[in-house]
Amino acid sequence: MASPISTSRPQSHSHTAAVIKPPQLQVLTSPEWEDYALLDSGNGQKLERYGEYILIRPEAEAIWKPALPAEAWSKAHARFQPSGDEGGGIWEVRRPLPERWQVGYKSLRCWVQRSTSRHVGLFPEQANQWDWIQEVIRSAKRPVNVLNLFGYTGLATLAAAHAGANVTHVDASRKAITWAHENQILSGLQDAPIRWIVDDALKFTQREARRGRRYDGLILDPPKFGRGPKGEVWEFYKLLPELLQACRAVLSAEPVFVILTAYAVKASAITLYYALSEIMSTWKGQIEAGEVALIETSGNRLLPTAIFARWSA
Structure with a gap:
């Protein structure tokens, strides 16, 4: 549990520092997926499975090293290569990949497809x-x-x-x-x-x-x-x-x-x-x-x- 945050007011004999009760932050995860998995991440990228297809996309938060060997990453069907423009780039297709395919989460279904950015229509x-x-x-x-x-x-x-x-x-x-x-x-x-x-x-x-x-x-x-x-x-x-x-x-x-x-x-x-x-x-x-x-x-x-x-x- 997070400890209280104290303001930076100077201490004195006649005043005590004000104490702020911070909000209790939490981390939400989504473990009930069957058609999606984050297989690995690292070196500014993430390796993901959407249905039966594997994609590599940029991920700035992944500042660590990948856990899987390079061989696992080499099995990706496509990789998004960003350009100098924010959000821009091209998809490098490495293995046969349809233009679009379906994935589902419980009662919901959606189309996944490559777009002009790194996004594929699903978060x-x-x-x-x-x-x-x-x-x-x-x-x-x-x-x-x-x-x-x-x-x-x-x-x-x-x-x-x-x-x-x-x-x-x-x-x-x-x-x-x-x-x-x-x-x-x-x-x-x-x-x-x-x-x-x-x-x-x-x-x-x-x-x-x-x-x-x-x-x-x-x-x-x-x-x-x-x-x-x-x-x-x-x-x-x-x-x-x-x-x-x-x-x-x-x-x-x-x-x-x-x-x-x-x-x-x-x-x-x-x-x-x-x-x-x-x-x-x-x-x-x-x-x-x-x-x-x-x-x-x-x-x-x-x-x-x-x-x-x-x-x-």
Whole structure:
């Protein structure tokens, strides 16, 4: 257990240092995967299995040495080679590999495929969050309206819909929305009440507030940097406070949950904890915060991938 953090006020006979009780951070893992495994990591890369295919992708957090021999890494079907541009690069295909293939997590299914970046349409470390979203929705035992911002290829949306929620899924990329809709069909949820919206997350949320629409659950997975469909620029530190205030304005009178995840930013889980605490101060509930990580099957290590904070009633 973490020890209390003391502020750096000077000590004196008449004053004692103020003591801050820090949030108890935790690490979320997703051990129930069958179609995915983190086989190894190291030297700034990770070796992953998606279904029957093995990929090598960059991973800045993997500053240690690989646990497996080079022979294991040589069996990869493809490797992403980054270029000088942030997020850019090319895929080097080493063994026969289809353009796309299916993987599943419990009741959910999705397409995996190489893209113009290192991403393949799936963040497997988020499976723990999908389970949690389903649990809190079912526990509400009433109709739940969910807004998923920066929804990407829709696994969180599909998890919420599978639990019985009405979901509004927003992403700036029409390609991502199309991919998410295909995942909806793969998962047998084609009749689920999901609205697919191509829009800028901040502008859409602000318009929803003016329209008087309210949501019982919010899922936020903002990138470090991005662009909206009309060229709107998203910068995490500059616009996240404004987005959180917009989200507060669309919360229902009795919200069920809010979840906030951040990748590739120079921030702490404590930052997200206090940011979420501020906007949820009106409602009674509990907040968790910490890191999201993958369990490495070869070396018994945890590979951190993101930070999170989540509130539930």
